[in-house]
Amino acid sequence: xxxxxxxxxxxxxxxxxxxxxxxxxxxxxxxxxxxxxxxxxxxxxxxxxxxxxxxxxxxxxxxxxxxxxxxxxxxxxxxxxxxxxxxxxxxxxxxxxxxxxxxxxxxxxxxxxxxxxxxxxxxxxxxxxxxxxxxxxxxxxxxxxxxxxxxxxxxxxxxxxxxxxxxxxxxxxxxxxxxxxxxxxxxxxxxxxxxxxxxxxxxxxxxxxxxxxxxxxxxxxxxxxxxxxxxxxxxxxxxxxxxxxxxxxxxxxxxxxxxxxxxxxxxxxxxxxxxxxxxxxxxxxxxxxxxxxxxxxxxxxxxxxxxxxxxxxxxxxxxxxxxxxxxxxxxxxxxxxxxxxxxxxxxxxxxxxxxxxxxxx
Amino acid sequence: xxxxxxxxxxxxxxxxxxxxxxxxxxxxxxxxxxxxxxxxxxxxxxxxxxxxxxxxxxxxxxxxxxxxxxxxxxxxxxxxxxxxxxxxxxxxxxxxxxxxxxxxxxxxxxxxxxxxxxxxxxxxxxxxxxxxxxxxxxxxxxxxxxxxxxxxxxxxxxxxxxxxxxxxxxxxxxxxxxxxxxxxxxxxxxxxxxxxxxxxxxxxxxxxxxxxxxxxxxxxxxxxxxxxxxxxxxxxxxxxxxxxxxxxxxxxxxxxxxxxxxxxxxxxxxxxxxxxxxxxxxxxxxxxxxxxxxxxxxxxxxxxxxxxxxxxxxxxxxxxxxxxxxxxxxxxxxxxxxxxxxxxxxxxxxxxxxxxxxxxx
Numbered sequence: 001x002x003x004x005x006x007x008x009x010x011x012x013x014x015x016x017x018x019x020x021x022x023x024x025x026x027x028x029x030x031x032x033x034x035x036x037x038x039x040x041x042x043x044x045x046x047x048x049x050x051x052x053x054x055x056x057x058x059x060x061x062x063x064x065x066x067x068x069x070x071x072x073x074x075x076x077x078x079x080x081x082x083x084x085x086x087x088x089x090x091x092x093x094x095x096x097x098x099x100x101x102x103x104x105x106x107x108x109x110x111x112x113x114x115x116x117x118x119x120x121x122x123x124x125x126x127x128x129x130x131x132x133x134x135x136x137x138x139x140x141x142x143x144x145x146x147x148x149x150x151x152x153x154x155x156x157x158x159x160x161x162x163x164x165x166x167x168x169x170x171x172x173x174x175x176x177x178x179x180x181x182x183x184x185x186x187x188x189x190x191x192x193x194x195x196x197x198x199x200x201x202x203x204x205x206x207x208x209x210x211x212x213x214x215x216x217x218x219x220x221x222x223x224x225x226x227x228x229x230x231x232x233x234x235x236x237x238x239x240x241x242x243x244x245x246x247x248x249x250x251x252x253x254x255x256x257x258x259x260x261x262x263x264x265x266x267x268x269x270x271x272x273x274x275x276x277x278x279x280x281x282x283x284x285x286x287x288x289x290x291x292x293x294x295x296x297x298x299x300x301x302x303x304x305x306x307x308x309x310x311x312x313x314x315x316x317x318x319x320x321x322x323x324x325x326x327x328x329x330x331x332x333x334x335x336x337x338x339x340x341x342x343x344x345x346x347x348x349x350x351x352x353x354x355x356x357x358x359x360x361x
Numbered sequence: 362x363x364x365x366x367x368x369x370x371x372x373x374x375x376x377x378x379x380x381x382x383x384x385x386x387x388x389x390x391x392x393x394x395x396x397x398x399x400x401x402x403x404x405x406x407x408x409x410x411x412x413x414x415x416x417x418x419x420x421x422x423x424x425x426x427x428x429x430x431x432x433x434x435x436x437x438x439x440x441x442x443x444x445x446x447x448x449x450x451x452x453x454x455x456x457x458x459x460x461x462x463x464x465x466x467x468x469x470x471x472x473x474x475x476x477x478x479x480x481x482x483x484x485x486x487x488x489x490x491x492x493x494x495x496x497x498x499x500x501x502x503x504x505x506x507x508x509x510x511x512x513x514x515x516x517x518x519x520x521x522x523x524x525x526x527x528x529x530x531x532x533x534x535x536x537x538x539x540x541x542x543x544x545x546x547x548x549x550x551x552x553x554x555x556x557x558x559x560x561x562x563x564x565x566x567x568x569x570x571x572x573x574x575x576x577x578x579x580x581x582x583x584x585x586x587x588x589x590x591x592x593x594x595x596x597x598x599x600x601x602x603x604x605x606x607x608x609x610x611x612x613x614x615x616x617x618x619x620x621x622x623x624x625x626x627x628x629x630x631x632x633x634x635x636x637x638x639x640x641x642x643x644x645x646x647x648x649x650x651x652x653x654x655x656x657x658x659x660x661x662x663x664x665x666x667x668x669x670x671x672x673x674x675x676x677x678x679x680x681x682x683x684x685x686x687x688x689x690x691x692x693x694x695x696x697x698x699x700x701x702x703x704x705x706x707x708x709x710x711x712x713x714x715x716x717x718x719x720x721x722x
Contacts, residue, residue: 167530169528169530170664170665170700171665172665172668172700172702175663175665175668176665176668176702178665179665179666179668179669179673180668180669180670219642220642221642221663222641222642222644222663222696223642223643223644224680225663260621260642262623262624263623263642263643280583281580281581281582281583281584281621281624282584282624283583283584302536302582302583302586303531304531304532304533304536304537304539304540305540307533307536307537307540307541308540308541309541312540319585335583339531339533341533341537
């Protein structure tokens, strides 16, 4: 069985993750996993059987409990706050519901200029204080064991949900707004950028030691539209955070993750992030070549590789490490969130493989 | 209103499309549109109000009628058979239904070795003769006005439907098969490649003057998996077609379209296709540079650009033409299928802009 890894108990704080984010030399690459606290874990399912998804997000003790579950089981090198990128849409007045086997639903989507005008960036402490409470609670519970990553959605990705009212395959309403009324689209993205910046600054103030910004759906854009509607607003958030007092007191590394990043890597390198999250559709050697030396990279095992038998899975892990190369600044991760049907024992195989392969090289 | 374009009536056959496929010099790039016969057209909706989608596919007179509709309205430089890539799944025993506002459903998906073993490549003439009848009927109706493109799904994309039983966001069952039982996956892909090759050869024999193979979901694969599970089988189909007697009698240009092609362009260049279809996420100058001189390119306006007002839409068309450059071998198209909510008048703006911009340069 997947007993607690012996490497998971540390006498001194494990700062491998933060050092890799800063491109400092590390004895081995740190490893964590997007959605590492989640449905593939039976201990998470046990909590979910007692509490709805949003209730876990809004109850600091529960958010803390599930955040720690994968650390106890696998000994990851970082914790990530249990939450959802769409949390800020609720205090913005758009509403937010999670419907079983459908996903997030936004009851009041915004599709025109008048709707955009009604939105304002909410104050994070008064409207989403439960997130900051969860961060403080998790930091106490971690007691320095590993760093805690906070996160939020990048403005463009938030906009797709705000406009579509949920997920989509072709995003017709979002693109209808971008192309039919670009001025309204820019106003919406500005409000979302200000919301996200204030929210992430509050997370840093509460104790998040790194921040990941998820641009999960920016990969639907042509290169010029990516620059205009996604990158410009991700950069606005990053610049705002980096000039904030919260950041001056606690310079948390910033990770920018674009799912489907391959077409835009040269542009993404200019976002101002310390780390670029790379999905699995491009090899890390090419990604690093195109990103240049100014950023660390995080990734990028295909999450479905966890369906492989242990031996071919270990080979895939070795391939990712090999393509990442020996230059400092690689954080091992999946290329997207772990899938619910994943067998936790394979996650254990992956984590051990990262450690063993790295020790061999 | 969008009256029939004067350029649409030709005294001599319009072979711009075929010449561009062969990278011969042409006075202006040909233009057609993926899904040009479809739901955005009121005259198509009128036919649909009398007949279900699959019934149109299976009734040569109706398939012919809707295939010609966009030619009459816009004067495209090519016709494309009205059909669906999933048609062969029905005679393979997997079943096929189209559910309103849900999309295609495969009642008997194949998820294991035993299921794969039960499948065999069907004889196209006896099991899908209605497609070949439609091609003959459309060729008669076109009377040489423009060339007719036949099409089919590439093996990997067919496999995603055969395994998932419909569309998906993360394709867990498909990847479960690829990674959990690669031998069964390869057997399935081999059967699908043989099915597709025989089907497309029958289309060429019936009179299709070019063939497009759609790998709509190959963009979910890591580069090595793209080569192993998508490209290898697309190449198998292309090699089979090119060595067939049908092709020797009628060497129809072959177009390979991968949605989300940016990460794989160097590999795609080796598929053996005459033309590579490029989606909108990468600029055509970069795509051509990475593909090299051995293939023509087709694309790549973002379909949602048709939501733009006429003037910015014309600017986008000019950008695509500009990025395509002046070397022979560019077919103007969208980067994916036209969306149902598209205003047909904007399509007219696009088609005219291709002609006018090209005339100016």
